[in-house]
Each structure stands twice: as structure tokens, then as C-alpha cells.
Amino acid sequence: MDRKRSYYEDVALFDSKAKLFWFFVLMAFLVAYPHIVPSNSYIYMANLMAINIIVVLGLNLLVGFTGQISLGHAGFFCVGAYATITLMIHAGLPFIVALPAAALISALLGFLLGLPALRLEGPYLSIATLGFGISITKVIGKMQFFGGRQGLHAPELTIGSWNLDTDLDFYYLAVGLTVLLTIAARNIVKTRVGRAFIAIREDDIAAQTTGVNLTYYKTLAFALSAFYTGLAGGLFAFVLRFIEPEMFTLLMSILFLAMVVVGGLGSIMGSITGAVLITWLDLQLRHILTIPYIGDWLRTLSQSWFSITGVSNIQYIVLGTIVVLIMVFEPLGLYGLWIRAKKYWKTWPF
Amino acid sequence: MIDFIQMLLSGVAVGSSYALMGLAMVLIYKTSEVVNFAQGEMALVSVFMTYLVLAFHGWPFHLAFPAALIFSFFLGCFLEWAVLRRAKTPNILSMIIITIGIEMILLGLVSWKFGADPKTLPFPIGPYDAFLVGDLFISHLEIMTLVLALVIMVSLFLFLRYTRFGMAMKATQQNPVAARLMGIRVNRILMVTWGISAGVGGIAGLLIAPTVMSPFMMWDPMLKGFAGAVLGGMTSLPGAVAGAYIVGVVENLFGGYVSTEFKSVVAFVIIVVVLCVKPSGLLARHYVKKV
Numbered sequence: 001m002d003r004k005r006s007y008y009e010d011v012a013l014f015d016s017k018a019k020l021f022w023f024f025v026l027m028a029f030l031v032a033y034p035h036i037v038p039s040n041s042y043i044y045m046a047n048l049m050a051i052n053i054i055v056v057l058g059l060n061l062l063v064g065f066t067g068q069i070s071l072g073h074a075g076f077f078c079v080g081a082y083a084t085i086t087l088m089i090h091a092g093l094p095f096i097v098a099l100p101a102a103a104l105i106s107a108l109l110g111f112l113l114g115l116p117a118l119r120l121e122g123p124y125l126s127i128a129t130l131g132f133g134i135s136i137t138k139v140i141g142k143m144q145f146f147g148g149r150q151g152l153h154a155p156e157l158t159i160g161s162w163n164l165d166t167d168l169d170f171y172y173l174a175v176g177l178t179v180l181l182t183i184a185a186r187n188i189v190k191t192r193v194g195r196a197f198i199a200i201r202e203d204d205i206a207a208q209t210t211g212v213n214l215t216y217y218k219t220l221a222f223a224l225s226a227f228y229t230g231l232a233g234g235l236f237a238f239v240l241r242f243i244e245p246e247m248f249t250l251l252m253s254i255l256f257l258a259m260v261v262v263g264g265l266g267s268i269m270g271s272i273t274g275a276v277l278i279t280w281l282d283l284q285l286r287h288i289l290t291i292p293y294i295g296d297w298l299r300t301l302s303q304s305w306f307s308i309t310g311v312s313n314i315q316y317i318v319l320g321t322i323v324v325l326i327m328v329f330e331p332l333g334l335y336g337l338w339i340r341a342k343k344y345w346k347t348w349p350f
Numbered sequence: 351m352i353d354f355i356q357m358l359l360s361g362v363a364v365g366s367s368y369a370l371m372g373l374a375m376v377l378i379y380k381t382s383e384v385v386n387f388a389q390g391e392m393a394l395v396s397v398f399m400t401y402l403v404l405a406f407h408g409w410p411f412h413l414a415f416p417a418a419l420i421f422s423f424f425l426g427c428f429l430e431w432a433v434l435r436r437a438k439t440p441n442i443l444s445m446i447i448i449t450i451g452i453e454m455i456l457l458g459l460v461s462w463k464f465g466a467d468p469k470t471l472p473f474p475i476g477p478y479d480a481f482l483v484g485d486l487f488i489s490h491l492e493i494m495t496l497v498l499a500l501v502i503m504v505s506l507f508l509f510l511r512y513t514r515f516g517m518a519m520k521a522t523q524q525n526p527v528a529a530r531l532m533g534i535r536v537n538r539i540l541m542v543t544w545g546i547s548a549g550v551g552g553i554a555g556l557l558i559a560p561t562v563m564s565p566f567m568m569w570d571p572m573l574k575g576f577a578g579a580v581l582g583g584m585t586s587l588p589g590a591v592a593g594a595y596i597v598g599v600v601e602n603l604f605g606g607y608v609s610t611e612f613k614s615v616v617a618f619v620i621i622v623v624v625l626c627v628k629p630s631g632l633l634a635r636h637y638v639k640k641v
Contacts (some may be wrong), residue, residue: 172637
């Protein structure tokens with residue numbers, strides 16, 4: 001039974017021995033992962049997944065826990081990436097200082113966006129955040145200081161005397177940060193701040209009457225979310241080692257939101273599964289024609305009914321269908337499915 | 351001075367297509383509180399279906415355009431019936447996400463079918479046909495957009511005000527439960543509202559298509575129309591129209607006098623500034639939630 005007897009049991013990181021065990025199994029797997037996969041592309045995929053997990057954790061804090069919609073997270077992602085590289089190139093800061101500094105800059109922007117968002121809700125908030133996401137990338141893309149349309153190349157990545165020039169080295173940095181940030185996010189939502197967020201999501205006026213400071217917690221949610229996303233953006237700049245403004249489109253914001261929804265609104269585990277699943281799907285669907293059986297079938301289908309040049313767009317159809325189906329039938333996402341499965345088996349076979 | 355009038359004119363013309371998109375979104379939002387991010391892509395599908403029958407099946411214009419409108423009407427009805435009505439927890443956030451999902455599906459379908467390269471829609475008026483009034487350069491297409499937009503707005507207004515169906519729509523948006531008790535089929539009203547809105551959006555799409563036609567053509571008009579609608583207040587039809595015209599004109603004037611580079615950004619900056627002062631938009635009554 002998962003009945004809790006004291007507050008400390010509720011906030012404890014591992015509430016059972018089994019969970020602790022599985023946590024160490026997962027850690028061992030994560031350490032061993034790069035050595036057991038057959039090729040480098042799997043490590044690259046894991047790096048992207050780690051980065052998307054960080055973004056989705058941040059976005060879930062805002063959308064899933066606080067109930068404030070944001071369609072502009074590609075903007076924070078972009079700010080994080082550009083700020084990290086710019087601080088390293090122009091200010092000569094080492095990576096280990098530049099990354100948190102960039103995340104703080106992003107958090108500051110999140111705080112500033114949170115101020116008008118205090119009075120907005122629903123469609124008004126979605127257009128304000130969407131406008132922010134579009135404008136910030138446009139502005140950054142037009143400034144020569146940030147490389148303009150040509151984009152920026154990432155400098156050498158070193159931490160102390162550790163030179164992270166391969167995907168393998170970067171993997172340990174990205175995954176280590178992801179684990180830390182996941183635990184941090186989990187602690188945030190389990191304690192006072194997280195409970196305030198959830199209270200705001202359920203009903204902001206009722207939350208205020210019970211003593212939740214709306215101004216403080218709403219802007220905090222925006223700033224925290226932007227901090228996570230900015231940090232992920234800074235890491236992202238070193239995955240591709242090259243950034244340009246055209247990468248950070250509205251579609252990217254939508255993809256982040258899709259990850260949150262598919263994984264499960266208001267759930268840490270859900271954020272991780274959603275990010276992993278959608279990143280994997282996204283990478284696989286890019287070369288869908290090379291998948292056995294389905295690829296051949298799609299090729300003939302495209303030739304007779306659709307066009308072969310536009311076949312890569314199937315990924316939008318697949319992702320859109322997943323999002324719609326999940327939202328219609330299981331609004332809590334994969335996490336909701338997991339809860340249902342758990343409940344079903346609890347009393348089995350009765 | 352002539353520059354100013356010229357810019358004002360093209361601002362108004364652009365604003366008309368924004369206004370149509372904004373109207374379409376407000377229609378849906380008013381009746382069902384759904385922010386329809388798929389509005390642009392619904393219009394996109396209609397435009398590409400029109401392209402298909404015009405360019406490949408050789409339909410005449412007088413057949414193809416009404417057919418396109420009927421098609422978009424049924425597309426809107428179908429989406430409401432098949433997807434939106436099935437939603438388990440119809441709150442604002444999940445509805446926004448569902449429409450974004452629909453948007454991705456429709457966008458994927460269109461770009462799968464037609465590829466990403468730009469096309470030209472056969473249209474009775476060329477995009478560069480124009481006449482001169484004094485020194486003013488007025489394109490036929492702009493005039494047509496403006497006139498059609500005005501006609502649609504007026505007829506929508508008359509429809510909502512003076513028909514039984516319009517009355518039923520109003521009743522539905524004010525209180526769905528009471529409307530249902532009075533014998534109004536709320537579900538059917540919502541479905542037809544989606545149909546009408548898709549039709550209005552489809553007209554906007556067909557008026558934009560002669561100048562630019564690609565799978566991403568509707569993003570900008572949809573977002574600007576939405577921005578305009580939010581500026582005027584999502585719950586007010588005249589507000590949406592006024593907001594869209596403001597966005598169109600300010601955007602063009604900003605592009606002409608300040609910088610063309612940031613032209614597409616200025617709309618969103620205005621939105622954020624206006625929403626800081628009036629959180630429900632310019633013309634809508636501020637709605638205070640009661641607990």
C-alpha cells in the first residue's frame with residue numbers, strides 16, 4: 001500500500017527500497033549505455049534526449065504544474081544557446097561559468113515574460129508567449145553581433161582540463177546534468193513551491209485565498225521554466241556545434257509542448273518518457289523510407305497517391321495523430337496509461 | 351504623403367485577410383471557448399483542394415470556388431464532430447493542444463501530397479494586375495480582398511443578429527445548458543459554427559493564395575489574425591476586425607518608416623503592450639471569474 005504516515009515520507013526521494021534499487025539499476029545502465037550501443041549515432045540520440053528531457057521538465061513545471069500555457073519555449077532555448085556561445089566567445093568565460101550564466105539570463109527573460117502573464121490566461125497568454133518566442137529569435141537572427149543569418153560556431157568545450165570533444169564525453173556531461181535537474185525538479189514539485197504551483201493550476205483565486213502569493217509563484221514558475229530551458233539550450237549548442245536562428249521555430253515550441261502532453265501533464269516521470277519517445281520518433285521518422293516493410297509500403301503509397309518529395313512530412317502526421325489521440329483519450333498521457341495499468345494489476349485477478 | 355496613403359492602403363488590404371482569419375477564430379472561440387490553432391491549416395487544405403481541381407482536373411472557376419467553400423464547411427464540421435467533441439476533459443489547455451495536433455496532421459498531409467516547393471494557384475485576377483488613381487497604385491486583388499472581407503463581415507453580422515440560427519448560436523455561447531433546455535441542439539450548433547468558421551478561413555486562404563502559395567503560407571496570416579483578434583478581444587466580432595486592421599496598418603507603417611527587418615515582429619510587441627494595459631483586449635468587456 002502506498003499510504004503515507006508522515007510528511008517526510010511524502011517528500012522522501014525514494015519512498016521504498018525497490019525504488020532505490022531500480023534507481024541504481026538505471027544509473028548503472030546510463031553509465032554503461034555508451035559502451036554497449038553499436039554506433040556513435042546512439043550516443044548522439046541519447047544526448048538529444050537528455051537535452052529534451054531538461055526542456056520538457058522545465059516546460060512541465062510551467063504547463064503541467066502551474067497550468068500556464070507557453071508556446072514560446074523555443075525562444076528561451078534560443079536565448080540559452082546564443083548566450084552560452086556569446087559569453088564564451090566575447091567575454092572569454094569558461095563553459096562552466098557561461099552555461100549557468102546563460103540559464104540565468106534566460107530565467108531573467110522568463111521572469112520578465114511572467115510579469116504580463118500575471119494578468120493573462122487562456123488564448124491571451126498563448127499569443128503573448130507565442131509572440132515572445134517568434135520575436136526573440138527574429139531579433140537575435142537580425143543582429144550582426146550574434147552572427148546574423150550565418151549563425152554561430154561553438155568554441156572548444158573544456159571543463160578544467162577535461163576536453164569534451166567527442167559525443168561520448170558530452171554524453172556524461174549532458175546525462176549527469178539531466179539526472180541532477182530531474183532530482184531537483186522532483187524535489188521542487190514535492191515541496192512547498194510545487195504545492196503552490198499545483199494550487200495555482202487548480203484554481204488561482206482559491207490558491208490566493210489560502211495564502212499562496214500569486215505574483216511570486218507565477219513569475220517563479222516562468223523563471224524556473226526558462227532556467228531549465230536556457231540550460232538545455234546551452235547544451236544544445238554543443239551537440240550540433242553550430243546554431244542558426246532558423247532552428248528555433250514555432251514548430252520547435254510545438255514539439256516541446258507535444259513532448260509534455262504525450263508524456264503526461266504534471267508528472268516528472270511523464271516528462272522523461274515523453275521527451276525520450278518523441279525525440280526517438282522524430283529521429284526515426286526523418287528517414288522513414290529506410291525502415292523495413294513500412295518504408296517500401298510508404299514509397300509505393302507516395303508514388304501513387306502523394307508525392308515522394310514530401311514524404312518526410314509524415315512525421316508531422318504521426319506526431320499530430322499521437323498528440324490528438326492522447327489528448328482525446330488519455331489526457332494524462334503515457335503517465336496516465338501507466339497509472340491505469342498499475343491500478344488494473346493491483347487487484348488482479350479480481 | 352503619397353507614400354503614407356500607399357502604405358495605409360496596403361496595410362488595410364493585408365488587414366482584411368487578417369480580419370477574416372481573426373473572425374474565423376473568434377467565431378469558434380465565442381461559441382465553444384476553443385482557440386483554434388488549426389484554423390490556418392484548415393484553410394490551407396481548402397486552398398490546395400482548389401488548386402487540385404483547377405490545375406489538374408480542369409474545373410472552371412465558377413464551379414471550383416463554391417466547391418472549395420462547401421468543402422471547407424464540411425471539413426470544419428467533420429473536425430468538430432470527429433475530434434473536438436470526443437475530448438474527455440474539455441479544458442482550455444487540452445483544447446489548444448488538440449487543435450495544434452490537428453494543425454500538424456493537416457500540415458503534414460498537405461506537404462506530403464504537394465511537396466514543399468511553391469505553386470501558383472490559377473486565379474481569375476493576376477496578383478500584379480493594378481490600376482493607378484493619381485499616383486496611387488491599387489492592385490485588383492487588394493480591392494477584391496477588401497470588398498469581400500467587408501461583405502462577409504456584414505453578412506456574418508446580419509446572420510448572427512437576424513436569423514434563428516444566429517440567435518441559437520448566441521444562446522449557446524451565453525449558456526449552453528439553458529440553450530439545451532430551450533430545445534437548441536448545442537452539439538449541432540457547435541458543429542455548424544466550426545463549418546462556417548472554416549468557410550470564412552477558406553475564403554481568406556483563397557485570397558492569399560494568388561500571391562503566395564506553399565504549405566506554410568497560412569502561418570503568418572493565422573498568427574496575425576489571431577493576434578489581431580486578441581488585440582480587439584477574443585469575444586467580440588467587431589473587436590477582432592478592428593484589431594486585425596490595426597495590426598495590418600501598424601505593421602505596414604512600421605515596415606515603411608522604421609525598419610522592414612522587424613516588420614513581422616512589431617505585431618506581437620503591440621499585443622504584449624496592449625494586453626499589459628487591457629488584459630481582455632480593446633473592445634471586450636473584462637471578464638472576472640467568480641469562485
